[in-house]
Amino acid sequence: MAASLSQTWPLENRPPKAREPLTVKLFADLKILYHMALKPVRGKDHAARLESFYSGQATNYDDFRERLLHGRQELWHAIETPTDGTWIDLGGGTGSNLEYFGERLSQLKKVYLVDLSPSLLQVADQRIATNGWSNVETVEADATRFQPPSGPVDVVTFSYSLTMIPDWFAAIQHALSLLRPGGMIGVVDFYVSRKHPATGHRRHGWFNRNFWPLWFGSDNVFPSPDHVPFLHRHFKPVHFVESRGKVPYLPFVRAPYYSFVGQKREDSN
Numbered sequence: 001m002a003a004s005l006s007q008t009w010p011l012e013n014r015p016p017k018a019r020e021p022l023t024v025k026l027f028a029d030l031k032i033l034y035h036m037a038l039k040p041v042r043g044k045d046h047a048a049r050l051e052s053f054y055s056g057q058a059t060n061y062d063d064f065r066e067r068l069l070h071g072r073q074e075l076w077h078a079i080e081t082p083t084d085g086t087w088i089d090l091g092g093g094t095g096s097n098l099e100y101f102g103e104r105l106s107q108l109k110k111v112y113l114v115d116l117s118p119s120l121l122q123v124a125d126q127r128i129a130t131n132g133w134s135n136v137e138t139v140e141a142d143a144t145r146f147q148p149p150s151g152p153v154d155v156v157t158f159s160y161s162l163t164m165i166p167d168w169f170a171a172i173q174h175a176l177s178l179l180r181p182g183g184m185i186g187v188v189d190f191y192v193s194r195k196h197p198a199t200g201h202r203r204h205g206w207f208n209r210n211f212w213p214l215w216f217g218s219d220n221v222f223p224s225p226d227h228v229p230f231l232h233r234h235f236k237p238v239h240f241v242e243s244r245g246k247v248p249y250l251p252f253v254r255a256p257y258y259s260f261v262g263q264k265r266e267d268s269n
């Protein structure tokens with residue numbers, strides 16, 4: 001079962017980072033901001049566009065995204081680690097989320113980290129080698145098509161990748177087909193609410209519903225009003241949190257994000 005929503009999460013399992021001088025940090029941020037806000041994204045297909053976006057920022061990716069992509073650690077702790085199980089992280093990027101497993105990583109038989117950006121996967125490979133994680137494998141593949149050699153798996157996660165996958169509904173349906181009955185999907189991502197959301201779900205006002213898709217859209221990130229209803233329709237929800245998080249260098253606004261854990265029903269394909 002998923003952990004209770006009201007529990008206090010343990011501190012990160014990461015080792016403390018050495019403090020960087022402010023100028024080094026600022027320069028790294030400017031580089032990332034240039035890639036996010038100014039550099040044109042080019043490419044003949046989705047994979048080429050992703051690599052065009054990420055290749056220049058792969059080495060500084062983790063530090064900036066730690067301040068932008070909220071709720072990832074909470075999601076990792078809301079999913080029980082299945083002993084001897086298989087976990088697929090679709091759109092896993094640099095693999096920084098793997099550090100949220102801590103000791104639990106060794107309980108898993110296999111983790112597949114799937115992504116279409118070779119530059120980000122290279123950072124993930126370095127992280128895996130540094131940590132000596134022998135049960136983790138990176139795969140350069142599309143999240144809507146990747147097939148593990150082992151058959152049905154226990155957990156599939158999307159951490160801020162669903163908003164970047166054009167065929168996001170195909171990605172969720174593919175995740176459903178990868179999971180064993182009773183297996184878990186975990187998603188954390190930006191979103192906007194529908195104008196008239198389901199009872200009990202948060203409603204965002206006009207500004208948020210229009211501003212965030214416009215703001216993130218220039219980076220080919222598409223916060224959607226439909227992810228949350230689609231996930232609720234296809235999985236049995238066991239954890240759902242709607243929240244807002246800070247955005248570096250935008251002091252007066254908070255970006256809406258959600259975290260969802262759902263179980264594959266016994267009768268779904």
Ligand SMILES: C[S@@+](CC[C@H](N)C(=O)[O-])C[C@H]1O[C@@H](n2cnc3c(N)ncnc32)[C@H](O)[C@@H]1O
Pocket residue numbers: 046050065069072090091092093094095096097114115116117120141142143144158159160161164165166
């Ligand atoms: C915002 S990043 C998040 C990375 C990582 N999950 C994290 O939490 O830091 C989105 C990731 O999704 C990947 N991605 C986007 N579309 C994809 C697809 N169709 N198949 C596989 N990966 C994809 C990108 O390359 C990128 O690494």
